Amino acid sequence: MFATLSDRLADTFKNLRGKGRLSEADIDATAREIRIALLEADVALPVVKVFVAAVKDRARSEEVSAALNPAQQVVKIVNDELVTILGGETRRLRFAKNPPTVIMLAGLQGSGKTTLAAKLALWLKEQGNSPLLVAADLQRPNAVGQLQVNGERAGVKVFAPEPGNGVGDPVAVARAGVEEARRTLHDVVIVDTAGRLGVDAEMMQQAADIRDAVSPDEILFVVDAMVGQDAVNTAQAFLDGVGYDGVVLTKLDGDARGGAALSIASITGRPVMFASAGEKLTDFDLFHPDRMASRILDMGDMLTLIEQA
Amino acid sequence: VRLRERLSRSQGPLGRGLLALLSRDVIDEDTWEEIEDTLLTADVGVAPTQELVARLRTRVKVEGTSGVSIKDILRQELLTLVDPSMDRSLHVEGVDGAPGVVLMVGVNGTGKTTTVGKLARVLVAQDKTVILGAADTFRAAAAEQLATWGERVGVPAVRGPEGGDPASVAFEAVREGIATGVDVVLVDTAGRLQNKAGLMDELGKVKRVVEKQTPVTEVLLVLDATTGQNGMSQARVFREVVNVTGIVLTKLDGSAKGGIVVAVQRELGVPVKLVGLGEGADDLAPFSPDDFVDALLGEGA
Ligand SMILES: Nc1nc2c(ncn2[C@@H]2O[C@H](COP(=O)(O)OP(=O)(O)OP(=O)(O)O)[C@@H](O)[C@H]2O)c(=O)[nH]1
Ligand SMILES: Nc1nc2c(ncn2[C@@H]2O[C@H](COP(=O)(O)OP(=O)(O)OP(=O)(O)O)[C@@H](O)[C@H]2O)c(=O)[nH]1
Ligand SMILES: [Mg+2]
Ligand SMILES: [Mg+2]
Numbered sequence: 001m002f003a004t005l006s007d008r009l010a011d012t013f014k015n016l017r018g019k020g021r022l023s024e025a026d027i028d029a030t031a032r033e034i035r036i037a038l039l040e041a042d043v044a045l046p047v048v049k050v051f052v053a054a055v056k057d058r059a060r061s062e063e064v065s066a067a068l069n070p071a072q073q074v075v076k077i078v079n080d081e082l083v084t085i086l087g088g089e090t091r092r093l094r095f096a097k098n099p100p101t102v103i104m105l106a107g108l109q110g111s112g113k114t115t116l117a118a119k120l121a122l123w124l125k126e127q128g129n130s131p132l133l134v135a136a137d138l139q140r141p142n143a144v145g146q147l148q149v150n151g152e153r154a155g156v157k158v159f160a161p162e163p164g165n166g167v168g169d170p171v172a173v174a175r176a177g178v179e180e181a182r183r184t185l186h187d188v189v190i191v192d193t194a195g196r197l198g199v200d201a202e203m204m205q206q207a208a209d210i211r212d213a214v215s216p217d218e219i220l221f222v223v224d225a226m227v228g229q230d231a232v233n234t235a236q237a238f239l240d241g242v243g244y245d246g247v248v249l250t251k252l253d254g255d256a257r258g259g260a261a262l263s264i265a266s267i268t269g270r271p272v273m274f275a276s277a278g279e280k281l282t283d284f285d286l287f288h289p290d291r292m293a294s295r296i297l298d299m300g301d302m303l304t305l306i307e308q309a
Numbered sequence: 310v311r312l313r314e315r316l317s318r319s320q321g322p323l324g325r326g327l328l329a330l331l332s333r334d335v336i337d338e339d340t341w342e343e344i345e346d347t348l349l350t351a352d353v354g355v356a357p358t359q360e361l362v363a364r365l366r367t368r369v370k371v372e373g374t375s376g377v378s379i380k381d382i383l384r385q386e387l388l389t390l391v392d393p394s395m396d397r398s399l400h401v402e403g404v405d406g407a408p409g410v411v412l413m414v415g416v417n418g419t420g421k422t423t424t425v426g427k428l429a430r431v432l433v434a435q436d437k438t439v440i441l442g443a444a445d446t447f448r449a450a451a452a453e454q455l456a457t458w459g460e461r462v463g464v465p466a467v468r469g470p471e472g473g474d475p476a477s478v479a480f481e482a483v484r485e486g487i488a489t490g491v492d493v494v495l496v497d498t499a500g501r502l503q504n505k506a507g508l509m510d511e512l513g514k515v516k517r518v519v520e521k522q523t524p525v526t527e528v529l530l531v532l533d534a535t536t537g538q539n540g541m542s543q544a545r546v547f548r549e550v551v552n553v554t555g556i557v558l559t560k561l562d563g564s565a566k567g568g569i570v571v572a573v574q575r576e577l578g579v580p581v582k583l584v585g586l587g588e589g590a591d592d593l594a595p596f597s598p599d600d601f602v603d604a605l606l607g608e609g610a
Pocket of ligand 3: 113140143193194
């Protein structure tokens with residue numbers, strides 16, 4: 001499909017082999033290829049620009065180590081920078097001192113929130129927690145039913161006092177959900193919310209109202225790995241509108257390179273915490289920055305390249 | 310942290326509206342770069358963007374900028390790419406007295422079910438009789454969601470057992486459509502990622518099984534406007550498997566520009582026919598090349 005960074009750099013590096021150090025022209029040529037590869041992986045343009053500038057700076061100033069030739073050096077710098085940004089502030093879920101711990105999900109329409117709610121519930125259950133799912137998307141047709149079916153599959157109780165499809169107040173349901181958890185001794189509450197656009201002020205206010213009603217310990221921003229350049233606008237709009245502590249990347253079982261991970265992590269400084277990779281409830285894992293770095297730029301091949309260079 | 314600081318400083322010109330920029334008299338390198346940036350940030354993609362900018366540069370060199378403005382040239386070139394002459398009509402007329410059959414396909418969560426509901430509304434408003442087929446037997450509550458849409462717009466939905474064979478539900482919906490003499494059958498399918506061979510085979514089978522009765526007259530690929538370069542791979546594979554005849558670009562009411570369809574149309578020749586502009590029943594519109602190009606360039610919408 002796309003030429004990966006390693007394909008691109010392989011050509012550039014052919015001419016570099018055996019040279020002692022990188023000339024300014026070498027660095028420019030390499031930087032151009034890195035730029036294109038990042039753009040084709042859907043890394044947001046402003047992030048690409050800053051990233052490439054940073055790589056150039058380092059490539060220019062760094063002592064060329066004795067162990068590596070200049071080409072290897074560049075690959076290593078790119079890899080290091082990627083992993084640093086992606087994994088900068090990796091951390092685990094924050095649990096409340098006084099249970100229940102409240103986790104709220106937010107994101108665009110169709111990003112995978114409802115599926116993730118059930119995956120997260122199952123995962124927490126398997127770690128000995130007792131989660132309660134709260135159906136606070138009362139807008140999308142049959143969102144409540146979807147959560148109920150998924151909750152049943154996960155063997156997790158679903159709090160769904162309102163039928164949805166436009167009936168009921170999501171803020172009240174979320175609030176009641178936390179009370180219900182306290183009463184029935186569930187130690188984690190996961191609040192599923194309706195999909196909303198970053199530009200929809202009214203819906204964004206609703207999310208903020210839900211947040212204020214339940215004081216979440218964690219707000220997770222759920223984003224589809226196929227998203228393109230708009231990732232940064234949306235990520236920023238949700239950060240301004242409701243705020244969030246961590247990011248979940250979904251649909252990673254597809255063949256999208258997932259540049260959104262890099263874009264969002266670098267624009268917002270919020271770490272990607274979980275990876276969702278399939279429609280089954282067990283297709284869920286902690287996020288691994290190093291795997292994501294190789295996915296974005298096909299670093300698997302790049303490591304081979306280092307050996308050949 | 311260092312990166313983030315630099316980032317906040319680098320976000321200047323984007324979003325300022327390209328056409329305003331182009332009304333400057335002199336086109337310097339920065340302007341060319343900003344043209345390129347505008348296209349890239351709309352998801353048009355590296356190769357189409359570079360080609361377009363190269364063509365613009367040549368035209369400006371040859372024709373100069375007097376007479377026609379660079380603004381008009383850019384708009385023209387983009388419009389040419391989007392190709393206003395393509396046939397964007399929906400093929401919902403059946404063959405030999407049978408109903409027209411529309412198959413809605415795409416990856417997970419793009420808006421297929423919603424688009425089926427909206428499209429049913431449009432057809433009903435044109436005095437056509439419509440029936441829905443719930444061939445997503447996989448996702449939790451997918452059939453209920455489609456049935457809710459059916460109630461909303463006043464058309465029946467044919468459903469099968471959960472976890473059942475999607476091809477037989479589709480077959481059944483079309484059989485029912487033929488038997489009751491409706492004008493159009495709209496078949497909703499489960500979301501599937503294009504790299505899953507088994508699920509793509511299943512989709513091919515849905516189409517083949519339906520066509521034992523009557524041809525599928527329209528296969529609509531639903532693409533989410535937020536989709537990046539992966540949209541190209543989606544379009545290629547779905548076209549291969551079910552011969553896509555049109556694209557629906559959804560969620561254009563957000564901040565995404567949907568520039569990926571430029572590459573999709575250009576490479577595959579499949580026209581964008583409809584756009585989704587919201588979650589309501591009336592939020593479906595025909596694709597307008599002019600409006601789309603204006604939005605890409607940050608004008609109007
Ligand atoms: N292949 C794959 N599909 C997924 C994944 N996560 C979710 N999905 C699918 O994506 C579609 C949308 O998922 P939902 O969980 O309904 O998304 P949502 O964000 O709740 O959607 P709205 O409530 O409408 O905003 C469904 O078809 C899910 O089965 C994933 O990791 N991989
Ligand atoms: N803002 C906006 N939301 C939309 C649009 N079209 C669909 N949606 C929303 O996107 C989400 C997913 O829509 P669905 O119709 O369920 O998508 P789907 O492709 O059928 O999803 P799966 O069957 O799970 O693959 C829902 O929340 C819809 O309300 C649109 O044009 N604009
Ligand atoms: Mg949902
Ligand atoms: Mg659907």
